[in-house]
Amino acid sequence: MMAAAPQSAYRNVQLRAFKILEGDVSEPATRFCEIFIALLVVLNVVAIILESVPDIHAEWGYYFHYFDVFSVVVFSIEYVLRVWSYAQKFAHEGGSAWQGRKSYIFSFYGLVDFLSTVPFYLQLLFPGTDLRVLRMFRLLRIFKLSRYNSAMDDMFEAIKSERDSFSSALFLLFISSLLFSSLIYIIEGHEQPEVFPSIPAAMHWFFITIISGWGNVDPVTYAGVGLVIITQILAIALAAILTGVVSTAYTAQVSRREALYEMEIREALADGVVTKEEEANLLALQTKYGMSDEQVAAIAAQVLIEQKTASEH
16 A cells, blocks of 8 residues: 555656646646747747847857757756656556657657757767757747647648648649640750750749749740740649638638537537536637637537527427
8 A cells, every 4th residue: 555655646746747738727737837838939939040140149149058058958858748747648548658658759749849959969969060950950849839729730630631632733733843844845945955954954943933933034935935924824723722722621620620619518518517527628628629718608609509499399
């Protein structure tokens, strides 16, 4: 019994750390933790941007360095705590501690947390080495903010749900690239051999034109002018297609989340009593889905009206 009590206390502390870091609304410290980490990430991004200005770096470089040290210490502690506490992620399902830790370490956010701090330690291990490229990995810290906002998750889910449409659009882009690059090479290659020496070079022109609207090259033949105009029209059409697919999928994803939340409310109100556990679950879902109090109130009111109408009939 004496050994079981410390073990139980250890697991309780580990579970609470997991809930706080995962944004469990039932933990009072969750909100403070989220605000502190988010604010520190924003300040880090601002510091990295300002540090790239030579005059500012020359005058304030000393302070930037110590702020970076402080940030790395905080983010390292956060990373270690997440690896340690994720042992509890699948504990209620009978999963192992390594299963939970592996799910974090190799996840998108786990890799972001690791890569955003490792350049600092590499500089300690290899002093004097030019690791400016690795130090730019610090900018990955901005992705830590997406952990507290569902917008990026919604976008990824939207793209995943419409992957067939995206695949079709990318296939159209590939065919267009091959066709138009070959044509511009045939038409303008002899007139501007330094610009279009090969089809790969012409493909570079095509993608620049698609992205920016102008490929930094003025055609010298009438056929080339016509081809550039068609290419620019195609760029507008592809942008419109992709924008339409993304916006439709994103709207569908948001509606899907509202439907899931509405289903949870219906289950909670089915017996006419909302328990504390059900209330905590609904609040957690609201936070996860990024829904406002007005949206939640509107859904709850609609469900209550429907239930009242059904009971009267």
